[in-house]
Amino acid sequence: MSAVELPELVDYQDQPKQAPAGKSAKTGELRMRFVDKDDRTVLADLYRKTPLLVQQALYWDEQIPDMACVYIISISGGVLQGDRLSVDITLEAGAKAHITTQSATKVHQMDANYAVQDQRIVLGPDSYLEYLPGITIPHRNSRYVTRSDVVIDESATLLFSEVVMPGRKYHHDDEVFGYDVYSALLRARRPDGRRLFTEKILIEPARTPVRLIGVMGEYDVFGNVFVLTPPERAAAILARTPAGLRDGVYSGASRLPGDCGLVFKAIGAESRPVLERVREFWAVVRDEVLAAELGPRPLWM
Template sequence: MKVPSVPELDPYQDEPRQAPSGRIGKTGILEMRFEDRGDRSILAHLYRKTPLLVQQALYWDEALPGMPCVYMISTSGCVLQGDRLRIDIDMGPGSMAHVTTQSATKVHEMDANFAFQQQTVTLASNSYLELMPGMTIPHRHARFVACTDVTVEPTATLLFSEITMPGRKHQRGGELFEYDVYSTAVTAKRPAGEQLFAEKLLIEPAHRPIRLAGVMRDYDVFANVVLLTPKEHADAVLDRIAPGRHDAVIAGASRLPHDAGLIYKVLGPESAPVRAQVRKFWASVRAVVLDEPIPPVPLWG
């Protein structure tokens, strides 16, 4: 797997003393294609390579019984130094799916190299995908870079969320922003190649202050939610969103360029209120695009 050349990775090109980066057991691959079969969508194609795993599609959403729900699993338990992970999701015409993770993504402490994840998402006409993984928790001295590349038809909808913790906040007296690098980039384009938008978030706590106004200030948890959808849907969702302070969090939405959709950001002191605010946005998207509710909070949520 080719890792893009980004300057934040220049200091971390050494190899682990254990298994070298990108070797067997450290190159995880997931390839999934969803197709519409009339009464339901199905996971028509699945390829998996450890340490990434998907077992099967489940149909537990009572509001959308024809929508497959897929859990991405890490067989190693967390992201390790030298890991190279690739996730490809292909949505066929008219298909729908909800893709998440079995738990939070824990990026383990590192003393060499880095971990990299590449996601490629393709949405055909009238398809609908909720790509909503659990929180990312970068441990002390973690180096994690993620890139998500989306190709989306004008009639399709993608709801993609990322929730990032400051570290193991309550571990050993707290690990707040003690990781080395957290870098995540999202780009989107039309099938013909027209670029819709690009955004990159780079956090290097040892080199750039985190607690500034306009960065994190007094907040610890950050959520970034991207909604790619037709303009009429984006307008209707935006009408339902009340920006500003909501209990313990602060949140706001902005329009993406080229009438591509919306981007929604949430800051909060803990994960629970941030996740609750993301759920409110998710509920608005479901109501507008599908005229259905989101599922209740699970007992383990």
């Protein structure tokens, strides 16, 4: 399905006056392929097109020194109206990678059109990927669609997270859930085409109130984390993941269809406690899958 066919975007087909949607500098592409080579994972292939940029793989994680660590950089300073972005990540057999962004993803205010980021993730046998972008901050009147397609081998593990703010909540009263559309789709399947699950989150605050009980209630920040991993690992992670309210954050995990892994969700009033709860879950995943600790938070994060 193209972005134009999405019903939530029907009202936003006008073109920006500054530059038409999807034109020069508004169609970012990033393709990365990771290979297990010489006792460590290397970034074997890299293609980048502005405004998306990756420089090189780093090896700063002392707990997993053979894991490639990559930062996705946006030279535009955020997501702009008319942006059409594409990220393609492939891990060959046995590869391990940690991918994040250089900062929060700021979806800037819009007066025309919308922005889309499409993501495709392919994980080969016994590979391991932590795809943990920075927090997403949709500004007032923004329209942002992210769609992720995952193809994962039964022996591989993917840890995939998104943490979303209600807007720039301390910038202006109208910023809190003042965006027009936030749409996030995740689909997963096996290499043979067998479907695992689909989840779509669609938030349109002006059309459907978010302060209802069972939606966001009095809370502002939500974290949505998937771990796709073999059943025995998923069961061990679930057994170590308590559910309920702690330190102002509600959180809990559930099994995904087809016994393919877990989904972990957390909501809170502020970003820091939600991020800490996600980090706790991340630590359990690392321990159960790689028998490795999650080291101290880097000073730059």
